[in-house]
Structures are given as structure tokens and as C-alpha cells.
Amino acid sequence: MNKDPVVAHYLLQHEHSLQQMGCLEVPSLPRPTLRNDIHRIFRLDSWMRGYGQGTERFYTRMKPALRLASLMITESCMLPWFTHLCHGKRVRVEGTHDSKGYVYLEPRRPSREGIEEVRRALRDLAEVVVFMFVPERYSEGKWKNSWGTSAVCWRKWPWSRRFRAVDYPFMSRAAVRFEGEGHGLPEIALNREFARFFDSGYEECTSSEQYRVMYMFAVTLVHELAHAFWMFIGRGGSPPGTGEEPRWHKEELRAELGYSWETITMGRIVEPVLGVYGMLKRPCALVSLRTEAWAAGQPEPRAVRALIDTVSMRMKKVENWRGVFFGRPVDGGRGTEWFVGTSMSSKHKNCVSVIHAIPLRWIAQWFSECEWRNRREVWRAHRLIHGCNIAEGRPYDPPGLGPTFMMVHLRLANKEPQLWVSSIVQDDPNIDWERMATKAVSVYDGF
Numbered sequence: 372m373n374k375d376p377v378v379a380h381y382l383l384q385h386e387h388s389l390q391q392m393g394c395l396e397v398p399s400l401p402r403p404t405l406r407n408d409i410h411r412i413f414r415l416d417s418w419m420r421g422y423g424q425g426t427e428r429f430y431t432r433m434k435p436a437l438r439l440a441s442l443m444i445t446e447s448c449m450l451p452w453f454t455h456l457c458h459g460k461r462v463r464v465e466g467t468h469d470s471k472g473y474v475y476l477e478p479r480r481p482s483r484e485g486i487e488e489v490r491r492a493l494r495d496l497a498e499v500v501v502f503m504f505v506p507e508r509y510s511e512g513k514w515k516n517s518w519g520t521s522a523v524c525w526r527k528w529p530w531s532r533r534f535r536a537v538d539y540p541f542m543s544r545a546a547v548r549f550e551g552e553g554h555g556l557p558e559i560a561l562n563r564e565f566a567r568f569f570d571s572g573y574e575e576c577t578s579s580e581q582y583r584v585m586y587m588f589a590v591t592l593v594h595e596l597a598h599a600f601w602m603f604i605g606r607g608g609s610p611p612g613t614g615e616e617p618r619w620h621k622e623e624l625r626a627e628l629g630y631s632w633e634t635i636t637m638g639r640i641v642e643p644v645l646g647v648y649g650m651l652k653r654p655c656a657l658v659s660l661r662t663e664a665w666a667a668g669q670p671e672p673r674a675v676r677a678l679i680d681t682v683s684m685r686m687k688k689v690e691n692w693r694g695v696f697f698g699r700p701v702d703g704g705r706g707t708e709w710f711v712g713t714s715m716s717s718k719h720k721n722c723v724s725v726i727h728a729i730p731l732r733w734i735a736q737w738f739s740e741c742e743w744r745n746r747r748e749v750w751r752a753h754r755l756i757h758g759c760n761i762a763e764g765r766p767y768d769p770p771g772l773g774p775t776f777m778m779v780h781l782r783l784a785n786k787e788p789q790l791w792v793s794s795i796v797q798d799d800p801n802i803d804w805e806r807m808a809t810k811a812v813s814v815y816d817g818f
């Protein structure tokens with residue numbers, strides 16, 4: 372959960388606006404309308420049984436989220452992110468005295484066959500991957516703050532000795548073969564909070580609360596699958612799946628494939644904020660937070676420039692807020708380090724943090740069959756008229772949030788830090804950021 376005092380403090384002060392913008396409680400939300408099959412990878416058999424599990428008790432309640440997660444790993448418009456993992460050329464950048472070396476994936480021309488290959492690999496992964504919830508006894512401390520963890524650890528979680536052999540999903544002969552062929556066999560452990568919600572919290576929650584948790588659950592599952600997929604395809608060194616992850620594209624500041632997938636696909640990294648830091652505590656809203664940093668004297672990133680130009684015209688400046696916030700970059704959120712690099716070193720004198728409250732209608736549209744039909748049509752149209760300029764030639768863009776509550780924290784070298792809020796602007800610089808990233812990798816070309 373986001374623990375940044377400025378985020379929680381100012382969002383709490385604007386509870387009324389959040390409610391008005393449909394970010395807290397929306398009384399008449401449509402029910403999820405997804406009817407697609409649940410991918411084999413999420414079938415009940417893939418989930419551990421026994422110690423601290425009991426998934427069969429609440430599996431039915433997980434289904435809307437599992438349907439959404441399934442679409443995220445089967446729809447054509449969702450898969451180019453994965454094809455780049457299979458086909459991108461590994462390029463190693465050597466470290467210098469003040470930076471560590473790293474690997475990134477250089478684009479190669481994607482192809483329609485690449486999408487089929489990803490589908491096949493995900494079906495194969497379904498034969499071996501194991502899902503579980505962190506057992507209640509281990510749910511504090513280290514395991515409390517992690518939404519999910521993936522590892523090729525093969526029965527080496529701190530609680531693994533509590534499982535019996537029969538608690539594990541059935542492994543086919545294929546699974547044994549996969550290991551011999553250099554694939555990593557990943558296991559995924561999910562935050563206990565999800566199991567609590569589906570087991571006993573679900574019934575007493577409003578539909579807004581249910582949507583928020585189901586969205587977080589679906590995204591966490593595929594975030595972890597992004598890691599697991601990399602481990603499984605065996606491009607990550609030896610023993611299989613244990614080597615370092617690459618940066619999905621060159622401009623990423625850290626290798627974290629889960630966050631890369633979230634930003635490219637959803638356009639943002641989302642997390643709950645407000646109240647006590649439990650995702651079921653009220654009031655609660657989902658927010659996305661993105662911080663960009665750049666060295667003083669360097670030109671600011673294009674999306675940041677556009678944002679700074681807009682801010683002073685359309686947003687309200689918050690005065691006298693320094694007592695709460697000490698001029699550091701907004702901190703503590705999911706993905707902050709991924710956005711700004713390993714450390715906010717002194718050369719990064721400029722930074723901007725953009726915080727959006729997430730409207731329920733945006734969350735609900737992910738669970739709407741109709742929205743997915745639209746996505747399919749845009750993708751198909753792009754394939755048919757390939758080369759023509761339809762919708763800027765882009766077969767997929769993350770959906771924008773529409774008007775919502777937004778805060779911008781600006782900290783420019785040698786200037787007083789500034790905080791701006793607005794509940795009317797529609798600006799969504801994240802979409803622009805993602806356009807640049809996907810264009811750089813030509814990930815949607817060639818289909």
C-alpha cells in the first residue's frame with residue numbers, strides 16, 4: 372500500500388472530490404460481464420492445497436478476476452509485450468564506476484507467429500506453474516508488503532515443509548521434460564490479504580470495494596506471470612530461470628518486468644491508498660503514482676514538459692504544505708524506484724510526481740465484455756488496413772482515465788517545491804509516456 376504521507380494527507384483532504392469523481396463509492400456500477408473461458412493456467416488445479424490455502428472454498432468468487440487475467444494473456448492486443456520477451460535481442464551494457472551494468476532487449480521485427488508462440492508458451496507454462504497464498508502465519512513482516520512473489524524455488528518457501536506431496540498440483544510428464552529442456556519452473560505466492568477478501572470479506576463489501584480488489588488481484592496475477600514467463604522461457608541464465616531479468620526496453624531505469632507489463636498494458640501502476648493501509652479498510656481509493664526525475668541542466672522528458680506547461684494554467688496550487696512534506700520526491704509507492712532508477716542520486720535535481728485517483732468506471736471497464744469487443748475490433752481493423760494511418764496507426768493504447776482527481780508535485784532545481792491539485796483536468800501524461808515506450812520498441816508494428 373502507498374504509505375507516502377503527502378499522498379494520503381492530501382487525498383484525505385479531498386475526500387469529497389474523490390467521491391464526486393467516482394473514485395470512492397459508486398452506487399450503481401454494472402456487474403462484470405466477462406464470459407470468456409478461464410485460461411488453463413488459472414484453473415483450480417494450479418493452486419496449492421493444504422496448509423494455509425483452501426482456495427477451493429472461494430475459487431468461484433475469484434472467477435471475474437481470473438477471467439480478466441485470462442484476457443490479459445490471450446487477447447492479441449495484449450500479447451506483443453510478451454513477444455518482445457521471446458524475441459528481443461539481449462544486449463548487455465557494461466557498468467561504469469558509478470553505475471551497474473544491465474541487460475536490455477533490443478527490438479527485432481515482431482510477427483504474427485510471435486503471438487502464437489507466446490500463446491503456446493503460456494499453455495506450456497500452465498502445465499508447471501504453481502499458485503498459492505502466503506499462509507496466515509507468515510502474512511506479517513516481509514510477506515505483508517509484497518503483493519506477490521515469483522520464484523523458481525521449487526518447494527523452498529519458508530512454509531513449504533508444511534505442505535504434503537499430495538497438496539501440489541498434478542505435474543504431467545511434460546513438466547519433467549520442460550525442466551530437462553532448460554525451462555525454469557516458477558511458483559507464485561500471493562498476498563494473504565487476497566485470500567482473506569475472497570474467503571470472508573467479499574460478501575460484506577460494496578461493489579466498488581469488490582471491483583478494486585478484483586482489479587488488484589488480476590493485475591497482481593499477471594504481473595507475477597510476467598516474471599514467471601521470463602523464468603519459464605529460460606532466457607534468464609542458468610540454472611533455468613534464475614538469471615537476471617532484462618529491462619524490457621532500453622529507457623527503463625531498472626529491470627522489473629512486472630512493472631514494465633503494468634505500465635505498457637494498463638498505462639499505470641495502481642495501488643490502494645487512504646485509511647489504514649489494508650486494502651479493505653475504508654475509505655479507500657486506488658491511485659496511480661508516477662515520478663520522473665532528470666538531471667538539472669538536462670532537458671525534461673517530453674511528457675513532463677507538456678505536463679508542466681499545463682499545470683499552472685489548469686490546476687490549483689496548494690499553499691503552506693511544506694510542514695507535511697519535506698521536498699523529497701513522492702515516495703513509497705509501487706514502482707517508484709522503477710520509475711526513477713535505483714536511487715534518487717544528487718544529480719537528479721528535478722522531479723515531477725503525478726498522482727491520479729482511479730475512477731471506478733475505469734476499473735469496471737476492464738470487466739466489461741463490450742470494452743474488450745471494442746479492443747478486438749481496433750486490433751483487427753489495424754491488421755486489415757495495416758500501413759494506413761488509423762487512430763495514429765496504433766492498434767492498442769492503454770485506456771485513459773478521463774476526468775479525475777489529480778495531484779502534481781513539482782520539484783525543480785533551485786525552486787520552491789510546488790504541489791498542485793485539480794479535480795477537473797483530463798490530462799493523462801502516462802498515456803503519452805507509454806506511447807513513447809512502445810514506439811521505441813515498435814512493439815505493435817508488423818501484425
Ligand SMILES: [Zn+2]
Binds near residue numbers: 594598627628629630
Ligand atoms: Zn515484480
